[in-house]
Amino acid sequence: MELKSVTLTVPEGCNLILGQTHFIKTVEDLYEIMVGTSAQVKFGIAFCEASGPCLIRVVGNDPDLQDAATQNAKTIAAGHSFIILLREAYPINFLNAIKQCPEVCTLYCATANPVEVIVAETEQGRGILGVVDGFAPKGVESAEDVRARQELLRQVGYKL
Numbered sequence: 001m002e003l004k005s006v007t008l009t010v011p012e013g014c015n016l017i018l019g020q021t022h023f024i025k026t027v028e029d030l031y032e033i034m035v036g037t038s039a040q041v042k043f044g045i046a047f048c049e050a051s052g053p054c055l056i057r058v059v060g061n062d063p064d065l066q067d068a069a070t071q072n073a074k075t076i077a078a079g080h081s082f083i084i085l086l087r088e089a090y091p092i093n094f095l096n097a098i099k100q101c102p103e104v105c106t107l108y109c110a111t112a113n114p115v116e117v118i119v120a121e122t123e124q125g126r127g128i129l130g131v132v133d134g135f136a137p138k139g140v141e142s143a144e145d146v147r148a149r150q151e152l153l154r155q156v157g158y159k160l
Helices: 026-037 063-076 095-100 143-155
Strands: 001-007 015-021 042-048 055-058 081-087 104-110 114-123 127-135
Touching: 001 026, 001 063, 015 095, 015 114, 026 042, 026 081, 026 095, 042 063, 055 063, 063 081, 063 114, 081 114, 095 104, 104 114, 104 127
Parallel strands: none
Antiparallel strands: 001 114, 015 081, 015 104, 042 055, 042 081, 114 127
16 A cells, blocks of 8 residues: 555635545535535536546536546545535535535545645555645634634624
8 A cells, every 4th residue: 555645736716625425426416515505606526436437527617617626536536535626605605515415425624725635545546544734733823813813704704
C-alpha cells in the first residue's frame, strides 16, 4: 500500500464538499438536493464510480464547475468518492440534506480552504483516509477576534 497526499484545486470564490457514497444514483440525488435547496447556487458534481465501467459521473448547472469537479475527481481517483464545487452559496446550507441522502456514507470536509486529500493506493484501487483542511492554528482568539467573528456571522446573515 502506498500513501499519497493529493491537492485539490478550488476555483476562486468557491467552496467544496467532499464525501463518500455507495451508489451511482447519488449524482442525481445530489443534483436534486443542490437545486432543491437553493435556486441561486452554481455547482458541479463529480462522482467516481467504483464498479462496472468505473467512470467519473458528472452533473451540475455550471460547466466550469463541472469541469473543475471532474479534474478534482481524477486527482483523487478513489472509488465511490464525490466532490461538489459550489459558488454563490455556502456548504452549511446543503450539509444536512446531503447527510440525509440515503446513499451518502461519509462527509470528509466542506470548506473554501486549500485541501489535501490523504489517499491510500493498493493494487485494487484508491481510498480516502482523510483530509487536511486549511492550516494549523496560530494561536487562541483574543477578545477582538471574538468580536470580529461575531460581526462576520451577522454580516453574512447567520446570526441576528
